Amino acid sequence: MRNALDQLLLPAECLLCRALLPFRDSQRVVCDVCRHRWRPVRAPWCGRCGQPEPLFGRCRLCADWPAALVLARSAVWLDAGARAAVHALKYRGLPRIAADLASAMASLDPPGLAAAWLVPVPLGPGRLRERGYNQSDCLARALSRRWNRPVVELLVRTRDTATQTALTPEARLANVAGAFRVRSGECGMRSEDRPRDSALRIPHSALERPLILVDDVFTTGATLAEAARALERAGARTVLAVTFGRAVVPDFT
Ligand SMILES: [Zn+2]
Ligand SMILES: [Zn+2]
Numbered sequence: 001m002r003n004a005l006d007q008l009l010l011p012a013e014c015l016l017c018r019a020l021l022p023f024r025d026s027q028r029v030v031c032d033v034c035r036h037r038w039r040p041v042r043a044p045w046c047g048r049c050g051q052p053e054p055l056f057g058r059c060r061l062c063a064d065w066p067a068a069l070v071l072a073r074s075a076v077w078l079d080a081g082a083r084a085a086v087h088a089l090k091y092r093g094l095p096r097i098a099a100d101l102a103s104a105m106a107s108l109d110p111p112g113l114a115a116a117w118l119v120p121v122p123l124g125p126g127r128l129r130e131r132g133y134n135q136s137d138c139l140a141r142a143l144s145r146r147w148n149r150p151v152v153e154l155l156v157r158t159r160d161t162a163t164q165t166a167l168t169p170e171a172r173l174a175n176v177a178g179a180f181r182v183r184s185g186e187c188g189m190r191s192e193d194r195p196r197d198s199a200l201r202i203p204h205s206a207l208e209r210p211l212i213l214v215d216d217v218f219t220t221g222a223t224l225a226e227a228a229r230a231l232e233r234a235g236a237r238t239v240l241a242v243t244f245g246r247a248v249v250p251d252f253t
Contacts, residue, residue, distance in 0.1 A: 015088055015097065016081055029097040030085060038076040038085075038104055041246050049221055050074060050246070061221060068239045069228035071111070074218045074246035075104040082245050086216050090131070095138040101216075101244040102142035110240045112210035117152040118144055121215040121227050122180070124160030139244060140214040152206065155180050155227055172222035180230035207234060213241040220247075 012021045014031035021031055046053050049062035050073045062072075076082045085101060088094045110116070120136040128134055140151045161175050213227055218241075228239040 016084055028100055029094060030100040034081055038082045040076055041074050065225045066229045066232045068232035068236055069225060070238055070240060072221060072224060072241040073108045074243045075108060076245055077248050078217060078245035079248050086245055089135045095133050098138035098142040102139055102146055105143060105242055105244055106146040108242050110212055110242060113147060116149055116210040116212045118149055119152055119154045119211050119213050121213055121223060122155050122157040124157045126160040136215050139216060143214060154182055155230060156183050169220045172220055176223050176226040180227050182230055182234035207236045210238045210240060211236050213239060215243045217245040218243040
């Protein structure tokens, strides 16, 4: 219903360049040309956090990550077009754009995907009320359709955290410290997402699987590391993370 309304209200034109979308792409929000302009993040990178390797010495970005967080990858660099797409997803009430973003993320193909569950990074209660949806949840659900893996809302954010944009790496860590906890009960799964295998309903066995955190943007990785820490404390052994965008130049290095 919501989609049908969107379709009526919004002309089928690309959100970024305003070109008219061909009829077959009328479900899309971003045209092919704009999507091809998104610049993929490519190797050489730190094998763990996916950041371009420093010229000298070891990567410091992921040095303090919890052991369970073994890999993080992002689809594209967050320069102008990609940033506008994320902005639309978060602030312009366009969760439909998640499908376009997920199409760029699908090729990330993280190891262990065949058995993995997708875990959206949750929003705090205040922000969720304000926005009406969680953009990471929209991305996870769009990816779930491509990867055919279930979305499991294992995490809750216990408090609203200040926006990370203007913070130094240290302040970012402090800002999100202790902000997540693992949901009890049936992992917060909606009944239609619950795997048929009844053994999987036990939260404990969920923690044996690779869990893939899904978020919109990777800047310093502080949020993902903290979310992984909560999963690790609850017994998860392997946590991976995928994001659509990666900050072009970390704000602080
Ligand atoms: Zn376009
Ligand atoms: Zn690293």
